[in-house]
Amino acid sequence: MPVKVLIPTPLRRFTGEQAEVEVNDAATVAEALSVLIREHDALKKHLFDDQDKIRSFVNVYVNDDDIRYLDRERTSIKEGDTLSIVPSIAGGAAAGGVGVVPKGNGTPASAAVVDSVVLDQDEIHRYSRHLIMPEVGMDGQKRLKAAKVLCVGAGGLGAPLTMYLAAAGIGRIGLVEFDVVDVTNLQRQLLYSTRDVGRPKLEAAAERLRHLNPHIEIAPHPDRLTSENALDLVAGYDMVVDGTDNFPTRYLVNDACVLTGKPNVYGSIFRFEGQLSVFSANAGPCYRCLFPTPPPPGLVPSCAEGGVLGVLPGIIGSLQALEAIKLAIGAGDSMIGRLLLFDALALKFRELKLRKNPECPICGPHRTITKLVDYDELCGIPRAEPAADKATGDELTPREVKAMMNRGEPFVLLDVRNVAEWNICRIEGARLIPLDALERRISELDTADKIVVHCRSGVRSRRAVATLRDMGFTKAQNMAGGILRWTDEVDPSLPKY
Numbered sequence: 001m002p003v004k005v006l007i008p009t010p011l012r013r014f015t016g017e018q019a020e021v022e023v024n025d026a027a028t029v030a031e032a033l034s035v036l037i038r039e040h041d042a043l044k045k046h047l048f049d050d051q052d053k054i055r056s057f058v059n060v061y062v063n064d065d066d067i068r069y070l071d072r073e074r075t076s077i078k079e080g081d082t083l084s085i086v087p088s089i090a091g092g093a094a095a096g097g098v099g100v101v102p103k104g105n106g107t108p109a110s111a112a113v114v115d116s117v118v119l120d121q122d123e124i125h126r127y128s129r130h131l132i133m134p135e136v137g138m139d140g141q142k143r144l145k146a147a148k149v150l151c152v153g154a155g156g157l158g159a160p161l162t163m164y165l166a167a168a169g170i171g172r173i174g175l176v177e178f179d180v181v182d183v184t185n186l187q188r189q190l191l192y193s194t195r196d197v198g199r200p201k202l203e204a205a206a207e208r209l210r211h212l213n214p215h216i217e218i219a220p221h222p223d224r225l226t227s228e229n230a231l232d233l234v235a236g237y238d239m240v241v242d243g244t245d246n247f248p249t250r251y252l253v254n255d256a257c258v259l260t261g262k263p264n265v266y267g268s269i270f271r272f273e274g275q276l277s278v279f280s281a282n283a284g285p286c287y288r289c290l291f292p293t294p295p296p297p298g299l300v301p302s303c304a305e306g307g308v309l310g311v312l313p314g315i316i317g318s319l320q321a322l323e324a325i326k327l328a329i330g331a332g333d334s335m336i337g338r339l340l341l342f343d344a345l346a347l348k349f350r351e352l353k354l355r356k357n358p359e360c361p362i363c364g365p366h367r368t369i370t371k372l373v374d375y376d377e378l379c380g381i382p383r384a385e386p387a388a389d390k391a392t393g394d395e396l397t398p399r400e401v402k403a404m405m406n407r408g409e410p411f412v413l414l415d416v417r418n419v420a421e422w423n424i425c426r427i428e429g430a431r432l433i434p435l436d437a438l439e440r441r442i443s444e445l446d447t448a449d450k451i452v453v454h455c456r457s458g459v460r461s462r463r464a465v466a467t468l469r470d471m472g473f474t475k476a477q478n479m480a481g482g483i484l485r486w487t488d489e490v491d492p493s494l495p496k497y
């Protein structure tokens with residue numbers, strides 16, 4: 001009896017890019033997953049830990065129910081059921097078990113505050129398409145003006161959502177961003193234009209948003225969000241919209257929102273898949289209820305490594321703006337207790353139920369986290385990265401590799417990027433074995449050879465070197481900084497991407 005298993009984008013590289021796998025002769029979730037990993041063995045280490053337990057940053061759903069609230073791996077399945085594998089994704093996500101979520105939960109402004117807000121004639125004219133709708137009206141527009149929303153990140157998700165929030169008349173928009181506009185941002189971050197390349201994003205974003213709507217206040221926060229400043233910052237706003245692209249900040253935003261009782265409008269994106277939810281620990285689950293712990297570094301690729309379709313953050317970021325606006329005016333049914341999954345290639349939206357996890361370490365009754373922690377440590381990120389300008393230990397600089405070539409030294413230059421990247425540019429004489437395929441194609445390499453591994457920026461190649469060394473290739477070395485640094489220091493004729 002066939003059961004459909006839906007494979008999320010980050011794991012499709014292990015199923016030959018299949019989005020759905022049909023599994024036969026499985027009566028339970030455990031049986032279905034074991035058939036799945038028998039057919040696609042590279043999936044195993046992404047789904048299961050060393051004790052063969054499902055990893056804590058991977059959730060499995062039967063239809064729209066999380067198996068943690070059914071019979072876990074023993075949950076029985078029947079013909080026609082759909083199994084979804086939902087991993088946490090960093091780029092930039094309530095009402096089973098929590099009862100009915102009150103409408104407008106998180107509605108910030110009290111009646112007295114709303115009454116004290118005044119819209120002038122220009123504002124009434126500007127917002128007239130809102131004002132004539134009964135669902136918004138004068139009261140809703142005043143609530144928008146009274147609302148204070150903190151946007152963490154002004155990148156792919158932050159660009160559309162801050163523009164829609166500003167245009168809609170959210171009275172105070174806080175922006176946390178410390179990055180600089182890069183030309184590769186322009187493919188999706190419509191907040192910026194070509195002339196902004198090289199400017200601090202915060203400065204360019206604040207200018208654009210003030211031009212868009214001079215009736216609102218834009219509050220730029222140039223510092224990185226940290227355990228030291230997050231609680232104070234979040235406390236000054238009614239809600240947070242999370243447009244970050246990394247796990248430490250995601251967990252930090254979640255915990256700061258739970259501890260201060262603010263709703264957290266979550267969105268994340270990877271390649272052509274997006275996730276959306278509203279976490280509000282007072283009324284529903286939080287991010288840690290869904291994913292108690294982050295994945296180890298390296299197991300989940302970032303958007304810089306995996307890519308992201310230009311329009312996808314526009315869609316997910318716009319949905320985040322929609323949810324923030326609904327929370328502010330108290331209209332509609334919020335995404336609290338629900339997780340939306342969007343597959344842009346298939347143009348399919350799916351919705352899963354989210355429940356409050358009674359064992360959640362921060363919002364459960366027996367919570368163990370009562371203050372902010374060290375989020376780099378939580379995510380297994382070493383405190384200091386090796387200095388970028390100096391190759392260390394097992395690493396060679398591009399100039400050293402070029403000198404080896406010039407001397408005619410025998411070695412294999414192994415490129416572990418993917419085929420699409422290889423087609424953009426390559427180093428003369430390199431051999432391509434994408435990182436995903438390395439273990440499968442290991443027989444193409446010889447342990448006696450000296451191997452220099454490179455990728456785009458040096459992160460994947462460092463992982464490839466670790467894999468190679470584990471497999472007996474003791475002479476494998478990493479080329480620090482990847483082909484980007486090669487382009488800077490050796491061959492500027494190559495395009496950068």
Ligand SMILES: [Zn+2]
Nearest residue numbers: 286289360363
């Ligand atoms: Zn929780």
